[in-house]
Amino acid sequence: MLRLGVNIDHVATIRNARGGLHPDPIDAAHSSVRAGADGIVCHLREDRRHISELDLQRLMNEISLPLNLEMAATEEMLEIALRHQPPGVCIVPEKRKEVTTEGGLDVYSQKDHISEFVSTLSDQGMVVSLFVDPEIKQIDASIDVGATAIEIHTGSYCDSNTYAKRDWELKRIQETAEYGFNAGLEVRAGHGISYDTVSPIASITCINELNIGHFLIGESIFTGLESAISKMRRLMDEARQLSLEKNDYRL
Numbered sequence: 001m002l003r004l005g006v007n008i009d010h011v012a013t014i015r016n017a018r019g020g021l022h023p024d025p026i027d028a029a030h031s032s033v034r035a036g037a038d039g040i041v042c043h044l045r046e047d048r049r050h051i052s053e054l055d056l057q058r059l060m061n062e063i064s065l066p067l068n069l070e071m072a073a074t075e076e077m078l079e080i081a082l083r084h085q086p087p088g089v090c091i092v093p094e095k096r097k098e099v100t101t102e103g104g105l106d107v108y109s110q111k112d113h114i115s116e117f118v119s120t121l122s123d124q125g126m127v128v129s130l131f132v133d134p135e136i137k138q139i140d141a142s143i144d145v146g147a148t149a150i151e152i153h154t155g156s157y158c159d160s161n162t163y164a165k166r167d168w169e170l171k172r173i174q175e176t177a178e179y180g181f182n183a184g185l186e187v188r189a190g191h192g193i194s195y196d197t198v199s200p201i202a203s204i205t206c207i208n209e210l211n212i213g214h215f216l217i218g219e220s221i222f223t224g225l226e227s228a229i230s231k232m233r234r235l236m237d238e239a240r241q242l243s244l245e246k247n248d249y250r251l
């Protein structure tokens with residue numbers, strides 16, 4: 001089963017553009033539940049440009065699906081995660097001026113720092129994943145710091161502007177996903193995924209979760225959020241089913 005985590009950050013981006021209460025990201029989370037999401041994802045940024053700590057608290061109180069909190073490896077965020085205790089935490093790199101998460105976490109160069117976060121959060125029962133580029137050295141480093149899950153950054157694949165580049169990026173994702181899976185990690189993927197790019201990623205059978213946000217919120221302007229999520233879910237499920245049949249896996 002390929003899980004779908006819906007990232008509702010950009011509902012808060014629109015709300016914050018006017019500084020009021022509408023649209024409410026918690027309503028978007030409820031819609032995501034109805035449309036077949038398996039989890040809700042939000043990224044609490046240092047500059048609070050979209051999700052606020054109050055949103056996080058409300059998501060924890062009001063939503064039945066597991067919440068995955070994306071956060072930078074900072075003391076402030078660690079305190080917040082320990083206060084709210086979401087079931088899952090994904091550690092991401094964060095630069096104040098970036099428009100979105102640019103590139104994966106460099107676990108390899110800061111193993112000591114990341115391992116402290118992984119152990120503190122895991123000791124409290126949270127499942128910790130690390131958002132990494134599709135590079136073997138980052139996967140090895142993720143294992144070294146004690147992570148049980150990784151999320152592979154699919155941005156370079158999704159943003160590829162030639163078929164050759166896209167194929168090359170997809171191959172990197174597939175190889176590193178299999179490497180991580182064979183080493184015992186739970187492997188997820190996300191960033192930049194749209195209807196056009198989801199199927200090849202969903203076909204990689206060792207990936208068990210896709211986290212998708214911006215495209216779904218954008219598409220919801222035209223079709224409604226539930227319809228956008230249902231379509232994404234269908235494309236994911238069809239691609240996974242075909243891939244399993246092709247590889248003659250036991251269904």
Ligand code: PXP
Nearest residue numbers: 101131190191192211212213214
């Ligand atoms: N996964 C991670 C770790 C992310 O940081 C993001 C963006 O917040 C996503 C998935 C979703 O990316 P997108 O909004 O481009 O679908």
